[in-house]
Amino acid sequence: xxxxxxxxxxxxxxxxxxxxxxxxxxxxxxxxxxxxxxxxxxxxxxxxxxxxxxxxxxxxxxxxxxxxxxxxxxxxxxxxxxxxxxxxxxxxxxxxxxxxxxxxxxxxxxxxxxxxxxxxxxxxxxxxxxxxxxxxxxxxxxxxxxxxxxxxxxxxxxxxxxxxxxxxxxxxxxxxxxxxxxxxxxxxxxxxxxxxxxxxxxxxxxxxxx
Amino acid sequence: xxxxxxxxxxxxxxxxxxxxxxxxxxxxxxxxxxxxxxxxxxxxxxxxxxxxxxxxxxxxxxxxxxxxxxxxxxxxxxxxxxxxxxxxxxxxxxxxxxxxxxxxxxxxxxxxxxxxxxxxxxxxxxxxxxxxxxxxxxxxxxxxxxxxxxxxxxxxxxxxxxxxxxxxxxxxxxxxxxxxxxxxxxxxxxxxxxxxxxxxxxxxxxxxxxxxxxxxxxxxxxxxxxxxxxxxxxxxxxxxxxxxxxxxxxxxxxxxxxxxxxxxxxxxxxxxxxxxxxxxxxxxxxxxxxxxxxxxxxxxxxxxxxxxxxxxxxxxxxxxxxxxxxxxxxxxxxxxxxxxxxxxxxxxxxxxxxxxxxxxxxxxxxxxxxxxxxxxxxxxxxxxxxxxx
Numbered sequence: 001x002x003x004x005x006x007x008x009x010x011x012x013x014x015x016x017x018x019x020x021x022x023x024x025x026x027x028x029x030x031x032x033x034x035x036x037x038x039x040x041x042x043x044x045x046x047x048x049x050x051x052x053x054x055x056x057x058x059x060x061x062x063x064x065x066x067x068x069x070x071x072x073x074x075x076x077x078x079x080x081x082x083x084x085x086x087x088x089x090x091x092x093x094x095x096x097x098x099x100x101x102x103x104x105x106x107x108x109x110x111x112x113x114x115x116x117x118x119x120x121x122x123x124x125x126x127x128x129x130x131x132x133x134x135x136x137x138x139x140x141x142x143x144x145x146x147x148x149x150x151x152x153x154x155x156x157x158x159x160x161x162x163x164x165x166x167x168x169x170x171x172x173x174x175x176x177x178x179x180x181x182x183x184x185x186x187x188x189x190x191x192x193x194x195x196x197x198x199x200x201x202x203x204x205x206x207x208x209x210x
Numbered sequence: 211x212x213x214x215x216x217x218x219x220x221x222x223x224x225x226x227x228x229x230x231x232x233x234x235x236x237x238x239x240x241x242x243x244x245x246x247x248x249x250x251x252x253x254x255x256x257x258x259x260x261x262x263x264x265x266x267x268x269x270x271x272x273x274x275x276x277x278x279x280x281x282x283x284x285x286x287x288x289x290x291x292x293x294x295x296x297x298x299x300x301x302x303x304x305x306x307x308x309x310x311x312x313x314x315x316x317x318x319x320x321x322x323x324x325x326x327x328x329x330x331x332x333x334x335x336x337x338x339x340x341x342x343x344x345x346x347x348x349x350x351x352x353x354x355x356x357x358x359x360x361x362x363x364x365x366x367x368x369x370x371x372x373x374x375x376x377x378x379x380x381x382x383x384x385x386x387x388x389x390x391x392x393x394x395x396x397x398x399x400x401x402x403x404x405x406x407x408x409x410x411x412x413x414x415x416x417x418x419x420x421x422x423x424x425x426x427x428x429x430x431x432x433x434x435x436x437x438x439x440x441x442x443x444x445x446x447x448x449x450x451x452x453x454x455x456x457x458x459x460x461x462x463x464x465x466x467x468x469x470x471x472x473x474x475x476x477x478x479x480x481x482x483x484x485x486x487x488x489x490x491x492x493x494x495x496x497x498x499x500x501x502x503x504x505x506x507x508x509x510x511x512x513x514x515x516x517x518x519x520x521x522x523x524x525x526x527x528x529x530x531x532x533x534x535x536x537x538x539x540x541x542x543x544x545x546x547x548x549x550x551x552x553x554x555x556x557x558x559x560x561x562x563x564x565x566x567x568x569x570x571x572x573x574x575x576x577x578x579x580x581x582x583x584x585x586x587x588x589x590x591x592x593x594x595x596x597x598x599x
Contacts, residue, residue: 080440082417085397093396110463146524146549147594148378148422149479149510151398152435152442152463155419159437177437178398179419183375184352190568 080163083173091134091206098123098203103161105199108145110156112164120161123203124168134206135170137161139179140186142195147181154179161201244543248578250276251333254283262291262322268362269326269340272559272574272583275333287329295321299332308332319364339554343598344561345369345379345388346572350590356390358405361554361561361597363572363585369403378422379596382429382449388596389413389423389432400434402449413451424467424476425449431493433457433467433476444478446493457491458498466511469493470537471518477501477537479510479523488512488523502539509533509542511550515557516599522551522560532562534577545575546582555599561585563593 101119103112112120127135139158141150158177166172187194253275255266266287267277280286285308289297295318298310309332313321320341327338342361347354348368356376359366370376374394381388386405391398400414400423414420418437425432429449436445444458444467458464462481469476475490480498482489486508488501503509506525513522518537525531525542530549535542548562560575564584570591573584585592 078440082438082440085415085417088417145526146466146510146530148466148550149463151377151419151421152465155421155437155442156463159418159441163440176397177418178393179421179437180375180393181377183349183354183377 080159080166080172082176085176087173088134088136088176088206090209092209093136094205094207095202097126097205101203103201104196105157105201107142107195107199108153110153110160112160117164120164121168124165124170126205127165127170127174132208134174134176134208135165136204136206137175137177138184138202138204139177140184140198140200140202141182142198143182143185143190144195145182151179151181154181157199157201161203242544244545244580246578246580248274250274250579250581251285252276252278252283253329254278254280254286256280256286256288257290258295258322259291262295262318265319265322265362266326266329268583269323269338270329271581272576273330273334273339273556274558274576274579274581275329276579276581285329285333287325289325291318291322294318295325297325297328299329319360323360336556339556339559342555344552344572344585345381345390345596345598346592347377347379347594348588348590348592349570354591356388356403357588358388359586361585362574363587363592366586366588369405378594380423380425380432381596381598382425383427383599385429386598389425391421391423400432414447422466424469426469426473426493427471428473431473433469433478433493435464435467444476444491446476455495457493457495460498468512468514468521470514471516477512477514477521479512486510486526488521501535503535503542504540506531506533506535506542506544513552515553516555517557519557520553522553524549524551530565532560532575534560545577545580548573548575550594551575552595552597553599554597561595561597563595 101123103116103119137158139154141154145153155177158179162175162177165175185198187197251274253270255263255277258266284302286300286302287297294312294314296312299308301308309328311328313324323340326340330336330338339361343358344361345356345358348357353373354376356369356379357366358369372392372394374392377391379388379390387402389400389402391400397415398419398421399412400420401410402413403410414434416436416438421435423432423434431446432449433446435442441461442463443456444464445454445456447454460480465479467476467478474493476493477488477490480487480489482500488503488509489498490501491498508526509523511524520534521537522534525533529547532545532548532551533542548564551560551562553560558577560577562573562575564571564573570593571584571587572592572595573582575582
């Protein structure tokens, strides 16, 4: 096991290094984007910037939102806005740390079932012991949905797990989410057994750079 | 749902009698597909050989023509393709020659496409689509790339060589420029990519998923789904990424925005009162309103027709079904099994994804005649077509 963790570590480092140096190997007609040097359009870009948590976290947003946007019956949950992506830059991904904590979902659902919650609890416990570490949650779907619907559903699943961890005392600024939709099945089969394995949320430990 | 439950009691009983007795009659659902609203226009082709004949037949079929023997034809296209494509179109009823033209330059395929477009314009008065382009996603194993091809799938070339996952290509109207999602940089980010210069640049890279870009008809704004606020919501930004504005604030997962041709409204898939629906919101901000569509369940992937009259979408019932409803809402018509429909510039032909033996392929549907033809495929799963228009 130690060897595989180390191998993974090296692999990730290698990938990140290659990613940074990819410009020279650009295939004709494409220009790679340097992953860590280009500043993303973020807070402060353009007029009317929306900072992380700015619009959503404010009390009173709802009946009379910005620009007359109304949302009386349906609301983005307050207090769950994500932090700045730059605070995650340079961290190393360790997919093995929580490999046994993968959470499974029901068809077309992003509810974290009570039977699955102990796995998320174990992740919360580990994160409490490592306050300088962070977390990436990957949401995945089975193939029984349209592609972009599934990409949004996978994000809802990752966000549901993020909300659960926040409720267990982990700071939301330590957790970022990513959805793969149905693009990364663990089982390529076309049956319920495969689908059940593919409807999942995976935890990836983010290790601070040395 | 009622549409599928009741063709008539008698049909249901007749079918029930044919099925094993264990299956109760009330569980039988008949998917009722729409009847064609137009008959194909019969046309004869004479004098063309091999590839040129096949191109002409394909081009005409997917816009509502059908190649028949000359005795049954309303029009005859006489010509040849050696050394270049020539054609003369005759109306067999009036005996009038509609046009006679010779084509030069480019490949024989390109000349044949040009001739097909001239036939379409001469007969219907509408502009043809035979020389348009598509972008789509090709997945092989765990990775996928964006491809661009002629509208019939020929001449496909990879736009990306990222070895990662890409998704949801969207054209800037009238330009050789795409927005799409790539995971190459460790996040689901939206980039724009100028196909002429090869320049590519990050467009949206906020924390969380940045997915499903849709460019406004004037090319100045981009709608997309971002989850930085804690839920997948609809946002609009200027084409350079500035001036970001949040348009929905729901707890649900919005997906697949599409613009009305006048740029005033955005239609998006979402969920209201526990049911998956399509809804519209003013592009400048305002109330999200459910689009009342009867006859289908679980709509997603809306695409607004360029003429503004229709919204094509995927309904997920027992299978995925390609549907079309009036843009203001109303009764949806089902056309064929498939997903992710995308309108051609002519507002009558759709390209969509079919699942065949666990594999995805691109296909074309001429909505008024219901004629269907597969596009040329490249190896792997071909999906998410986006028509340059």
